[in-house]
Amino acid sequence: DTGVSxxxxxxxxxxxxxxxxxxxxxxxxxxxxxxxxxxxxxxEFLTYFQNEAQLEKSRLLSDxxxxxRPKGSFSTLEIQRTEQGDSAMYLCxxxxxxxxxxxxxxxxTVL
Amino acid sequence: xxxxxxxxxxxxxxxxxxxxFNCTYSNSASQSFFWYRQDCRKEPKLLMSVYSSGNEDxxxxxxxxRASQYISLLIRDSKLSDSATYLCVVKGYSGAxxxxxxxxxxTKLSVIP
Numbered sequence: 001d002t003g004v005s006x007x008x009x010x011x012x013x014x015x016x017x018x019x020x021x022x023x024x025x026x027x028x029x030x031x032x033x034x035x036x037x038x039x040x041x042x043x044e045f046l047t048y049f050q051n052e053a054q055l056e057k058s059r060l061l062s063d064x065x066x067x068x069r070p071k072g073s074f075s076t077l078e079i080q081r082t083e084q085g086d087s088a089m090y091l092c093x094x095x096x097x098x099x100x101x102x103x104x105x106x107x108x109t110v111l
Numbered sequence: 112x113x114x115x116x117x118x119x120x121x122x123x124x125x126x127x128x129x130x131x132f133n134c135t136y137s138n139s140a141s142q143s144f145f146w147y148r149q150d151c152r153k154e155p156k157l158l159m160s161v162y163s164s165g166n167e168d169x170x171x172x173x174x175x176x177r178a179s180q181y182i183s184l185l186i187r188d189s190k191l192s193d194s195a196t197y198l199c200v201v202k203g204y205s206g207a208x209x210x211x212x213x214x215x216x217x218t219k220l221s222v223i224p
Contacts, residue, residue, distance in 0.1 A: 033212075042115075042198050042214030043155065056209050091154060098143060098202070100212060102154035 002026060004103035006092050012109045013082055020078045021106045025094030032075050033100060034067055035091040036060065043091055046101060082110045117199050117215035125223050128189045132218050134182040134199030143202040143209065144175055146184045149217065150193045155198055158184075174219060189222045196220070 004032040005024045007026045025032050030051050035043035046065070051072040061067075064082075069075040079086055085110050086108045117134045124130050136144075144161040159166065161173040161182055172185040182199055199215040 040216065042200075042216050043212075045211050045213070048209050048211070050209070056205055056211070098160075099145075099157050102156070104154050 004092055004094050004101055006090075006103040006106050008075055008106055009104060010107045010109075012111065014111050015082060015084060016076065018080045019080055019082060019108065020076055021090055021092075021108075023075045023077070023092030023094075023103060025073070025075070025092070026101060027073075029094035029101075030072070031100075032094045033093040033095075034075070035093065037089045037091055037105070038087075046077075046090075064105045079108075082108075084110050086110050089101050112119040113215075114213045115199055115201050115215040117197075118218045119216075120218035121221060121222055122218060123221045124189055126189055126191060128222075129185065130189055130220060131186075131198055132184045132199070132220075134184075134215055135212075136180050136182070136199075136201045136204050137179060138201065138213075139177075140164075141180075141201045144159050144182050145200040145202070145212075146171075146173055146182075147200050147214070149198055150195045155208040155214075163174070189220075190223060191222050194220055194222045 007022045032049040033047040033050045037043045047067045049069040064080045067077045089105045091105045146158040147155040148158045149155040161175045165174040170187045174183045196217040196219045198217045207209040
């Protein structure tokens with residue numbers, strides 16, 4: 001499968017714990033995006049990488065959130081001290097031009 | 112005003128019906144426009160781009176009115192497999208050196224046998 005992959009697909013954690021998600025983009029894509037989607041809403045932009053450079057961060061991304069793409073390939077999104085409000089689907093997308101291709105997402109539940 | 116607004120839905124239509132979705136956007140400098148489809152508990156997938164001249168892909172027709180900042184999607188001869196949430200998406204320059212996609216909330220379509 002040469003699409004965008006994300007791991008894990010589901011994560012259940014207790015409030016206050018740290019979690020880390022991984023995204024493997026389509027190999028030839030230099031752009032990588034993270035989005036968050038809650039029930040009944042469209043995806044909301046969180047952050048964007050071009051190669052290894054993080055070029056933009058949404059105001060939704062509080063200081064508890066950090067994202068990296070150290071070698072310009074896979075990316076990680078870490079949430080520290082999780083809160084119940086962080087429960088959502090975290091989507092990764094990659095692209096090299098106009099279209100963005102989405103991964104299956106990581107569904108986070110914070111208890 | 113939200114950046115991208117869509118019909119709230121849900122739309123419940125019989126097979127074979129024609130259904131239209133509307134969308135408005137607030138940023139007049141928006142560059143590109145798309146409709147994405149999202150099945151339940153799945154990721155969004157690009158359905159079609161929307162061009163100023165209007166464009167058609169089989170049973171799907173998309174139109175853009177830049178003056179009114181309005182986008183539409185028409186589905187003819189609805190199939191059961193068309194049941195999904197349709198997301199209106201606008202691409203614009205974010206002002207920080209990149210282009211961003213802004214998604215509407217989506218409109219849920221259920222095609223009923």
